[in-house]
Amino acid sequence: MPVEQLRLEDIRMRDPFILEPSPGEFVLFGTTDKNVWGGPATGFDCYISDDLERWNGPIAAFRPPQGFWADTQYWAPEVHSLNGRFFMFATFATATGARPRGVSVLVADHPTGPYEPWSDGPVTSASEPSLDGTLFIAEDSAPWLVYSRGAEGTADKPGISDGEMYALRLTQDLKAGIGEPILLFAASSAAWSRPLQFPKGVEPPAGLNLAKDPLFTDGPFLIRSPEGSLLMLWSSHGEAGYAMGVAESESGSITGPWLQHDRPLWTSNGGHGMILRTAKGQDYLVFHWPNNTPDERVKLIEVEIKGPRVRIL
Secondary structure, three states: OOOEEEOHHHOEOEEEEEEEEEOOEEEEEEEOOOOOOOOOOOOEEEEEEOOOOOEEEEEEEEOOOOOOOOOEEEEEEEEEEEOOEEEEEEEEEOOOOOOOOEEEEEEEOOOOOOOEEOOOOOOOOOOOOOEEEEEEEOOOOOEEEEEEEOOOOEOOEOOOOEOEEEEEEEOOOOOOEEEEEEEEEEHHHOOOOOOOOOOOOOOOOOOOOOOOOOEOOEEEEEEEOOOOOEEEEEEEEEOEEEEEEEEEEOOOOOOOOEEEOOOOOEOEOOEEEEEEEOOOOOEEEEEEOOOOOOOOEEEEEEEEEEOOEEEEO
């Protein structure tokens, strides 16, 4: 695979995630398959940069090994450095629907991979479709997976009409879940969330088996403000298309209760964001915009996080 020097506007990508494994070195991950909604999956690519402007890649971060449980819709990889290794949390599905879409954990010894399966299949439910897992390490060092369940259904059962966000305690080695997932909130708890409706003549992506005109949740990411507020970025549909909001844990813990901010952080045709907090102390909102396939690109905007608020600068 030839490696090129590119700018963000040159890279088609959904669901971006940027890791800074060492000061001033950045690795960009995201949903990179050409056929993002169906067809055989290839894997995940990544890109590297030392200035957040020029990116070298693509670099093959993950390619499924023989016998891997999923073969389509490889979505939303995010990577965390823990105990000297790099753990990727990503969404996978099967073309036959034999197993529900779920979040698996992969591992590598280098931030750009190659990543290999770590969990035995998905760590999320074996009976309900799940997607967009993000890792949160609580103050007691317990790892949690926060993920979405909602509009996307199975081959014989459509998704639910009011999407949900869950937290699942993970084993310390990140290989499995512990106990039952905890419901954090539903999409309808946000005043700005609107039903997803396709324009007349436009069909939803095949194979997702969506609920009719659903409210949905996806793309969670958690961050604690300098003042100690625990905040969650998450995405749904708003007045002007795909949008990204902020929720705040009133207790300061992962289990909430979660209070939705009245207005979305990003209102128009973009979302699935995360916060890159650089070694230099700058905070960036990283997300894809626009949301139209195949026009998705990575957007990087400086933000200020103060108390319970995230403000675009």
